[in-house]
Amino acid sequence: MGIVLRGGTIVTDTDCYHADIRIQGEVIATIGSQVAHEDDTVLPAEGYYIFPGGIDAHTHFDLPVGTMSTADDFASGTRAAILGGTTTVIDYATQFKGETLKQGLANWHQRASGNCYTDYGFHMAITDWNEHVSREMPWLSQEAGVTSVKLYMAYKNIMQVDDSALFQVLERSRNCGILTCVHCENGDIVDNLTRQLRQQGKTAPAYHPLSRPPRVEQEAVNRLMVLAELADAPVFVVHLSCREAMETVAQAKARGVKVFAETCPQYLVLEDSVYQDPTFSCAKYVMSPPLRAKENQAYLWNGLKTGILDTVATDHCSFNFRGQKDLGREDFSKIPNGAPGVEHRLGLLYTYGVQAGKLSLTQFVDKMATKPAKLFGIYPQKGTIAPGSHADLVLWDENRRFTIGAASHAHNVDYSPYEGIEQQGQSIHVFLRGRQVVRNGVVCVESPQGQYLFRKQFPQDKA
Template identity: 45%
Template sequence: MRKLITGGRIITAVDDYVADVLVEDETIVAIAAHIDVDADEVIDAAGQYVLPGGVDPHVHFRMPFAGTETIDDFTSGTAAAVRGGTTTVIDFPLQSRDKGLIETLDHWHGLLGQDQPMVDVGFHMIVSDLSDGKLAEVPRLVDEGVTSFKLFMAYKNSLMADDETIFEALCASADHGLLTMMHAENGGVIDVLVRRALAEGRTGPKYHESTRPAKAEAEAVHSAIAIAEMAGAPVYIVHLSAEESLHHVAQARARGIAAYAETCPQYLFLDSSVYDLPEFEAAKYVFTPPARAKHHQEALWRGLAFDDLAVVSTDHCPFCFADQKRLGIDDFSKIPNGGPGVEARLQLVHDGGVRTGRISLNRMVDVLSTTPAKLFGLFPKKGTIAVGSDADLVIFDPNKREVLSVETQVSKVDYCNYEGREVVGSPTVVMSRGETVARDGKVVGRPGHGRFIKRAQHLEPLPGRRIDTSIKVIS
């Protein structure tokens, strides 16, 4: 099957030019100023951008948490992703303390196969326990294409790993070429603050914010980087939300430490005023870390512009308001922590970042696609537009207006964090390995098109057919 995309403005992390793109089956086979071939389908992209498909390295489908499970599975979650221009996601098999790493991975493969994703899916491994010889399973994980860990410094008695486990995981990462992701909050301090709030009768969702202060995040970010430095390992801070936390990352990078960090749209576009909503409405915004005071947003945008923040992920972790969030109706600490996000990432960052001049088009592609692909061993098959790369492509109309709403979203969750916000710029065609999976805001892909993708080690290229990343436009 040949598809020809004509006249689009191709935007990668480094390039910006008008050209045609020829796709054959799953792969980009030619890029030129004008391509004259017989094609099964010709897509006119004149006046639009042609972007590499988004890579979201932080989603939670089917995640068990707080006595329930995230509402999106691998079918609905990946459908939501493609509607918003994301064509690769990385999810998190969650190790129970009595389970091995490979046993955990096998279970998640079973869930993935059962759900039939619409786009390609990779896995990180959430680690809670490395006792009883479990470290010996790490080389097998690498062979299986799972080349990153995630550890939690919060949620005592459930997800939280102690310093010994964190250090051992980081040492294993250094030995085997993995990247360790850290949920950085001081869980002990937070637990004390939560107990005090509840004892004083402060039980509503607004107290989620005050019991998870920015300093608790910043202290844990500093600690995570210090432990990683001792282990000689790279470290990646997930969902960074606070200015002081960003300072610790920037200072580490200035000293030559391999420290990376992501932020998420909820920290760029929402602020702590959401916790002033009446009654239980604020529970929609109980995600972790919480939305911060507004002044943190400009610091995060500067971090994105100057590369102290490497990635915008979503931490898509959706729980329905009508029933799941209400598990904490009388105790905010029992509200499942998480919110939706995978569907609107590109639109929000384009509208609030590019159109306002905070970041360039190239930088938008970098933080949404290219850098996550590089950091997590997917580049150059994913994350760029080059001959030999997967035909994961987004044709994006920069002038198309859309109002974000639960009424039009694809995710199963029953609310939209950005309800009523108008955004300018939206995908018109989304392709995953050459197959059109979304068109004009409608998901047209088929469940089962997506497949598990084995990732290379940290910063290593994903092997495959020859890929020319230095392709130039020819006349």
């Protein structure tokens, strides 16, 4: 007995066409016409787009930061994700100083296991590089199914690694089938600028973007490009936010550097004018990199359209305004960095990309599902609509409109950075591995159904 979605418009990264989809168990069995068997359940899909389930390859759920943790754990975060049409997340597990990779990964498995409404995988953030950790890298990719790592060029004395460690990780990752993801901001310069601002009594959250100007991001991206070139290793630039950094990536791609890059909805639809708010409310937008001037948005949209930018993820890292963000009321450098967004990624990309004529439907699917699946080792299991692929499917009503706000979102956080922004289009029905998990915009399963994804190594022909 199967399930047939009848009469929808299927959209992949290459095609847009009308057909029926027959689901058998966890996978797509058949695509075509008159595919139903006698005992199948038939669900009408006329008037809906059918997208492959979204893949958000940059989240931070249940992340400890100092004495606190993010407001969204895996249960609340992935529940919000599934409502928005994202059926897979890849979260950043973290090896904190003094830990092995095995210890760091075990901690994240404990946090996530049995708590995820989406399927999930992990990147491994490395903050303490040493010989023992180097020896763990083959285990990470071959036995643990984690085929991407992350390094921070920012957060001095906390997460930041030096160029020597970064170069060694690039070389080691190349030989282990691992893609290296990098947070690109010059942490030493950020530290200096922050200290100067504080000494001048400039401690309000409005000064946060002045401590991390675009050139700080561009310099770090450029340095990474040089190191990647020297190591002959693939790299992935996370949350790229500005024209200068994107142009640096474009130049590197043109000369053959194996670089991929992601941007986020906040950099596509929000702008730095929010920091002009004289009250502490602008602490809601303290994230790194910070929001940029509006003129950057056109460059980023064009980067998505032309392929300079490969994916759109959220960097969902939520902290409550009251009780967490406000711990930095007297010093912007103490405001925990990050914002929520995992629920609204597809909606914002559809509304301000597809509906605005900046992206085609196939480009939309590529950026939100197909390309991340390919880069992070879960394609064609995920990221497409094809026989044999997981039946992760989103029925999307392009005519549904609503206003985003904290009063109605599913995030476990007391504000929304997108408060009052209009969204056109919404995921109405969502299937995860053949099981309907969202019906008429409401989660319809009693408990989380997500499974851990053992990911394939990054292919050597791309490395």
